[in-house]
Amino acid sequence: MKNLKHKVYQYTTIFELNETGSYTVTVPALPGLVTEGGDLERAQVMARDAIRCYIEGLKKAKEKVPQEKEMAQLRLTVEV
Numbered sequence: 001m002k003n004l005k006h007k008v009y010q011y012t013t014i015f016e017l018n019e020t021g022s023y024t025v026t027v028p029a030l031p032g033l034v035t036e037g038g039d040l041e042r043a044q045v046m047a048r049d050a051i052r053c054y055i056e057g058l059k060k061a062k063e064k065v066p067q068e069k070e071m072a073q074l075r076l077t078v079e080v
Contacts, residue, residue, distance in 0.1 A: 009055060011068050013047050015040060029068040030054050 011030065015023045018036075023043035027033045027050075035050040037043025058065050 009051070009065070011051060012071055012073075013051075014073075015043055015047075025050070027051060027054075028071065029066050 011027045014026045018024045022038050025035045025043050025047045033054050035046040037046045
């Protein structure tokens with residue numbers, strides 16, 4: 001029987017309300033990963049699935065799984 005070891009990954013995930021009223025999801029540490037969900041709950045489900053598939057693809061290709069670097073998201077006000 002195979003020993004199934006699972007590693008836990010955590011990534012900052014950006015949920016942006018788009019023009020259709022859905023949420024577009026990106027993960028800065030995983031280049032090219034973009035998914036969408038009709039509401040915030042569905043977008044989270046889609047994001048977890050997309051991240052899982054992304055990581056599985058990297059492992060299958062024997063590529064390194066990116067570790068997230070420390071990051072901050074700040075809202076800045078600029079007067080022009």
